[in-house]
Every structure is written in structure tokens, then in C-alpha cells.
Amino acid sequence: MQTPLADFAVQDAALQPVRDKVLSGKRLSFEDGVALYRSHDLLAIGALANHVREQRHGDAAYFVWNTHINHTNVCVATCDFCAFAARPGEARGYTMGLPEILANVEGLPQAVREVHIVGGLHPDLPWSYFLDMMRGIKRVRPDIHIKAFTAVEIFFFHRLYRMGVEQVLAELKDAGLDSMPGGGAEIFAKATRDQIIKGKADEKQWLDVMREAHRQGIPTNATMLYGHIESVEDRVDHLLKLRALQDETGGFVTYIPLAFQPWEAPAMKLPETTGFDDLKAIAVGRLLLDNFPHIKSYWIMIGPRLAQVGLSFGADDIDGTVTEEKIAHDAGAPTAQSMTVHELVRLIREAGRRPVERDTVFNVVKEW
Ligand code: V47
Numbered sequence: 001m002q003t004p005l006a007d008f009a010v011q012d013a014a015l016q017p018v019r020d021k022v023l024s025g026k027r028l029s030f031e032d033g034v035a036l037y038r039s040h041d042l043l044a045i046g047a048l049a050n051h052v053r054e055q056r057h058g059d060a061a062y063f064v065w066n067t068h069i070n071h072t073n074v075c076v077a078t079c080d081f082c083a084f085a086a087r088p089g090e091a092r093g094y095t096m097g098l099p100e101i102l103a104n105v106e107g108l109p110q111a112v113r114e115v116h117i118v119g120g121l122h123p124d125l126p127w128s129y130f131l132d133m134m135r136g137i138k139r140v141r142p143d144i145h146i147k148a149f150t151a152v153e154i155f156f157f158h159r160l161y162r163m164g165v166e167q168v169l170a171e172l173k174d175a176g177l178d179s180m181p182g183g184g185a186e187i188f189a190k191a192t193r194d195q196i197i198k199g200k201a202d203e204k205q206w207l208d209v210m211r212e213a214h215r216q217g218i219p220t221n222a223t224m225l226y227g228h229i230e231s232v233e234d235r236v237d238h239l240l241k242l243r244a245l246q247d248e249t250g251g252f253v254t255y256i257p258l259a260f261q262p263w264e265a266p267a268m269k270l271p272e273t274t275g276f277d278d279l280k281a282i283a284v285g286r287l288l289l290d291n292f293p294h295i296k297s298y299w300i301m302i303g304p305r306l307a308q309v310g311l312s313f314g315a316d317d318i319d320g321t322v323t324e325e326k327i328a329h330d331a332g333a334p335t336a337q338s339m340t341v342h343e344l345v346r347l348i349r350e351a352g353r354r355p356v357e358r359d360t361v362f363n364v365v366k367e368w
Contacts, residue, residue, distance in 0.1 A: 008048060012041035018287075022048045028288055033236035036284045042276055049283035049314030053295070057316040061353035062294070063344045064320035064360060066114035069104060070327065071096045071133070075120025077152075077200040079186070080267035081228055081260055083331040085120050095122060098132055106140045111341075114320070114360045117148035118183055118327075121156045121200065130157070134176035145178045145360040151209035151220070152184030155201035165212050173218055179360055180213055182221030182256055188241055189234040196229065196268070207245050214251025219361055222252050222292075226281055227260035227273035239288045246291045253361060254294040254317060257281035259301040263332025278302045279313045286314030294362065299347075300325050303335050308347045317358075318344060 010019050014035045021028055028036075036045055072095040075085035086093035105115060115137065130149075137146055149157075149172070158165045169177075187193055188203035201209065213220050222242045226235060246252045259273040259281070273281075286295045296317045297310030307318055323338040341357070345368045348355040355368040 008044070008051070010041055010044040012039045012044065015039055015041055015044055019044070019048060022052065022287060027290055030236055030240060033239060033284065033288050034232055036287060037232040037235060037280060040276070042279060042283075045280060045283045045287075046313040049286040050312055052286050052290075053314050053316055056293070059352070059354045060316065060356045061311050061348040061351065062317040062356050062358045062362065063341075063348070064114050064358055065111050065341060065365075066116055066320040066360075067104075067108060067112050067323040068325050069096070069101060069115055069117045070119055071101060071117060072119040072122045072125070073326070073330075074122040076123050077121050078198040079200070080196040081186075081225065081262075081265045081331070082327070083261075083264040083266055084327045088123055095125070098129065098136055101133060102136045102140050105137050105144065108141070108144075112144065112321075113365065114145045114147055116181055117146065118150055118153065118181060121153065123160065127157070127161045127163075131171060131175040134172060138176040146176055147179045147181050147360050148172075148177055150181055150184035151206045151213070152201045154180070154209045154213075155205045165209055166216075169209075169213055169216050169218060173216060177218065179253070180210075180218060180220040182223040182252075182254070183258075185223050185238070185242075186225045187228075187230045187234050188238045189230070192230050192234050203241065207241065210251070211245060211249055214249035219251055219253050221254045221256060221296075223256045223258050224281075224285075225258045225260060227262075227277060228268055228270060235284075236288070239285065243289055243291060246289070250291070252292055254296050255285050255289050255292045256296040256298050256319075257285055258298065261301065261328045261331035261333045263334075265331050273302075275306055278306055279310060282310045283314040299339065300328050300333065300335055304339065304343070304347055308351050311348065311351045311353050318348065320344070 018032045073084050073086045074088055074093040157168045210220055224238045259278055262270045262272050294317050295315045297307040297315035298319050299307035325337050345355045357366040
């Protein structure tokens, strides 16, 4: 049941105009976004985001039975926050052969519907490695959805193999790529991005790849890495750029705020994010991204307990079983590397939500 409008009382006067806009379905501005992030009136922010979430999705909370494959950690880019990447030639670098990848996929339980594939920017793999990976996976599991390669990887392929982004995407799609994950966006604002990232796609290049993917009918997600050196203004700028592209294409499915995992990050000695920050990241995402269908509360990054609370702060999705997550865990994430469907269902039920198993593009697989 929806909360009566009169019940959305805000303690922070700066939120009053935001409240009025949200309740009358008006679009929020840059200044509204800044006011939301600066406010400590977490319950009011959460109630507003929950209102929008319930208008869209009622009491459903989605999850997917998925697995991650990180085919290589060898990477020519330098991201100060990333503990996963290994420089070419470094001893801890690895690259999975295609037989190993295909054996992994073949060994997956039939219930797994999505394979999420991302890797480092490896300078020496042939283009055929990626096409054969797509074709091979579809050969051993024709029904599985391949969500693979961030916009940063696609941009790298375009440069390395000297093909247009258009052709890179068309060939991958033809070989079996179904959708793309939202990673690599980090934070768009140039002054901040340039301080922490060297050698990978910038804001415009990331957005251009996504625009082309959407044009070709490839749905994608979008992320923002927060809790490092970015400012509140950088966050709002990032979200409004995602919203503008979504106005143009409608191709984004889910927004996933990614909490910086600091423990083993090579060049950023910072504390971990706090509960307030994590819940605000979800709620403000829901409020500013009025044209995104779904907002994810990603348990890998914020822990299952807070991810569960996120389902009352604007999120309608809790990702999935995951299995063998490496990027956050190489950075020291204290969460488990996978979760069973029964644990996910319990988290959702105890949050008062209705667990709905979905596929990658939110077709309902099963009501639990
Ligand atoms: O692109 C790297 C980030 C991303 C750290 O689209 C870090 O469904 C936090 O994008 N702390 C990969 N984050 C993960 C990702 C993702 C995850 C789940 C679902 C989806 C989806 C996408 O992880 C990278 C980078 O932005 N990352 N290092 C770190 N220390």
C-alpha cells in the first residue's frame, strides 16, 4: 500500500522543494541532486525513493541466478582504485583459455541464466578469442544470456583491433553477446577522473559506446563508483549524464551504485563508505534517474544486510547469486563470493518484499 502523500514529512527544509517535485512527478535538477546528497535527512530521502520504487514495482524485489567470469586480469590501464588488474608481465596476471571458460559454463547448474563476463584490457589477445568465447558459450549453453564487456573494454577493442565501435559491437552481437554490464563508468567528471584513471575510455567515449550499443538493440547497465575522491557535484553530474543519454536511447536497464572497496586498493588509502552514504547512493539514484527502470542494491559491495535495507530505499533489485566475484574481492571486500538463491529469497522476504527471480532483462522466471 502506498504511503499517503501527507506522510512524507521532511526534517531538512532544503528538501522541501525536492519532496514537492517528487510527489508531483516533476524531474529533479542538478541543485536538487546536490541538496539530496548533502542532506542528513536519510529517512525522508529514503521514503521519497521508496515511493518512486513502489509506484514502479510495487512490492517486487528482483534477483537473478548468475555467475561471473573474469577471463583475464591483465590490464594496460591504471586505475588507482583497482586491485584486480595486473600489469602485462606481472606474475599475478592470468588469462583463461577458451577450453577452461567453456568447461566452466558447461558445468553450471541449468538454473543459471546469466553469465557476466568482464576482464582487464589485455594488449595481446587476438580478436578471435572474444568471438570464439561468445560462440563457444552459446554452443555449450544456447539458453544462457551473455552479459559481457564494459564500454571501456569495447572502446579498447576498437582501438586495438582497429575497427569502428559499431563493427566491434555488431560482430560480438552476431557471435552471441546479449547485453553489456555497466562497469567502467567510474566517475565522469574529468578533473576527478584524470586523477585516478590513466589509459582508458573517458566520459564521452564511454557514453558513445553505450549510445551505439543501444542503437544496435544491445541493452546495457550503468554504474557509478562512489566513496573515493569524488565530490557531491561530481556524483550529480555523473547521474545527470546517464539520465540525458537514457532520454536519447532508452537502452539502460539498471543503475548500480558501486561502493569503493578500499582495503587492498593499490593507490588510494581511504576509509570504506558508511551506511548513510550507501543508502543515499541508492535513494538518490532512484530519484534522479527517473527514466531508469531498475536500481540495484549490490550486496557484493555493501554487504547483504545493507543491500536488504536498500530494498526500502529505492532499490528493486539485489543482483544475484554471483559466484566467484573477483573485482571487489581482490580489493579486500569482506562479503562472501556467492550467495544461494535461498539466502537471497530470505533477505527479500524479511524486507517485506516479494521475491521475483528474473532473467537479465527482467523477464520473470519464477515468483518465489
Ligand atoms: O568497472 C573496481 C569497479 C566495476 C573497485 O552491470 C571497484 O550488472 C569498488 O561494473 N571498489 C566492475 N568498485 C563491477 C561492475 C558490475 C558489478 C555488478 C553488476 C554489474 C552490472 C556491473 O567494479 C569496475 C569498477 O567500476 N571497481 N575496483 C573497488 N576497489
